[in-house]
Amino acid sequence: MVKNLVNSIEKLVFEKSTKKFGVSRILKENDDKPVFIKDVNGYPVIGNLCTREVIAESLGIEKEDLMKHMVESMNNEKNGELIVDESLEKLYIDDDLEKIHDYPIPTYYGKDAGPYLTSGVVIVKDKDEGVNASIHRILVRPDGNLAIRMVEQRHLHYIYNKNIGNGEVDCAIVIGVHPAVLLAASTSGDVSFNELKYASALINKPLNLVKCKTVDLEVPEAEFIIEGKITAEMVDEGPFVDITGTYDVIRKQPLIKVTALRRKEDAIFHALLPGGSEHKLLMGIPQEPRMYKGIRNTVPSLKNVALTQGGCCWLNAVVSIDKKTEGDGKNAILAALAAHPSLKHVTVVDDDINIYDANDVEYAVATRVQSDKDIIIIPGAKGSSLDPSADHKNKLTAKMGIDATMSLLKGKEEFIRAEVPKDDE
Structure with missing residues (x-):
């Protein structure tokens, strides 16, 4: 089962490494890319597998x-x-x-x-x-x-x-x-x-x-x-x-x-780098369905949810909606923070934004956000124990939501991005 998957995926191949620090060096240097090491103390090892x-x-x-x-x-x-x-x-x-x-x-x-x-x-x-x-x-x-x-x-x-x-x-x-x-x-x-x-x-x-x-x-x-x-x-x-x-x-x-x-026979060992992308994804991805259900109850036009790797797949999220009314973005922020209590920052975007592309999300923040109207800050909230910056003594943190959706009051025409036609006609 695992051998078939290892054989089918695109991966980086290394001939040999050591158990102590050698495997982790290779995994960390190639984070987010599946890695196959042919010989670690006589055994093959797969790492960074779960993208x-x-x-x-x-x-x-x-x-x-x-x-x-x-x-x-x-x-x-x-x-x-x-x-x-x-x-x-x-x-x-x-x-x-x-x-x-x-x-x-x-x-x-x-x-x-x-x-x-x-x-x-x-x-x-x-x-x-x-x-x-x-x-x-x-x-x-x-x-x-x-x-x-x-x-x-x-x-x-x-x-x-x-x-x-x-x-x-x-x-x-x-x-x-x-x-x-x-x-x-x-x-x-x-x-x-x-x-x-x-x-x-x-x-x-x-x-x-x-x-x-x-x-x-x-x-x-x-x-x-x-x-x-x-x-x-x-x-x-x-x-x-x-x-x-x-x-x-x-x-x-x-x-x-x-x-x-x-x-x-010829067993392949799976090494999962602590703090690496695979660790973050396996913690974060299972939270997304729970968030999806919780947000959809509040904003039925919800399209997708992703906990971001830059946010450790735990503390930061991006939410995509098909905005129907002017308050949808902020309602989605509040619903997301309630659905995943460890969440610290959430950005809500329109469904023309690729939530898996950090540059596209940043583009939405740059072109569709007015900070005095579109950013919500909630001080003194219960936060994640995994956040090094939190007040661990009192188990408190500050949370933030960014409504990076197009303003319906201004009209979407001002925000639509130019596209090159698919043919010359």
Whole structure:
């Protein structure tokens, strides 16, 4: 599955690199361009994989249709199909547990606590809520076990706390999966939301699962499968780099005891650069359908939504509307800020502006904005913990909306851009 995608996409190819800082140097120097490294400690590595273009290609759609496709797939999540394919088991090799230190798991930055799994999708199961799939940073400890950063508001933390009274929680970490699985695992729904069924809806066909050997779980087909038990033991995790490219603090987090290592022959490892474009996209893209639904309730003529890479795919957004009345732009600003509470800045543009082109958006701001009328500033709002400039003591920030739409009072004629005719007639 991953091999087919790697073979089909346009990518930069490198012959060899090192696990410690070598992989991250290549990924950072070529950010936003898929990179394939043939040999990292004897394994091939793919990185910068999930661009908007690659995700759309893997789903068989155009980039501009991605967000609407996600909305439709989320609405169809319950109809996703999961199939345990026993024939897949013959593709896997069992490795000794100490082999984890030979895997091409990078150390990305100078102050990192050690090698980190960053693209691993963590699978757990709850008897009431069903299967949960989510992405978390995971430190590989010198003893070969793992420390997982478990954010308090996430569903994994809820399932862990609910079940840890039994002593341990079965888990599996899959690395090298279809982009639909990464996208689904990055998506927030309610606790009953089945991310794997959502992945099936995204690809519009059944999702093949592999049965684990040492834990009671079925997981998506992947290049690497790490099985383990999340324990009640708390160990140091961090420091590690977050989405803004700045360091997060050291915390006490749960220890995972590794119980099995499985991989495909010639398995391709997926290295996801912390703070890189791929990290930002996988955090941001799943928020766009939620924003789309929220804004559309207020402005029905909404066309599209994008969280921008320059804004870490988290703090800044561009919203496209087919403006019908003079207040639509400002209503869209308020709806966007409500739909994504971590949002800090939002720019609303007309539907003739390409929201994926920063120059085109800046053109709209330059030619369609009067600052005293079209900019809204909201001081003292609750903001994102990922914003380094926020008042973290009081959890406050200032938010801004820019209405960069054409004024209907002036008339659109003054704003229409000249076009060269397609023929000479």
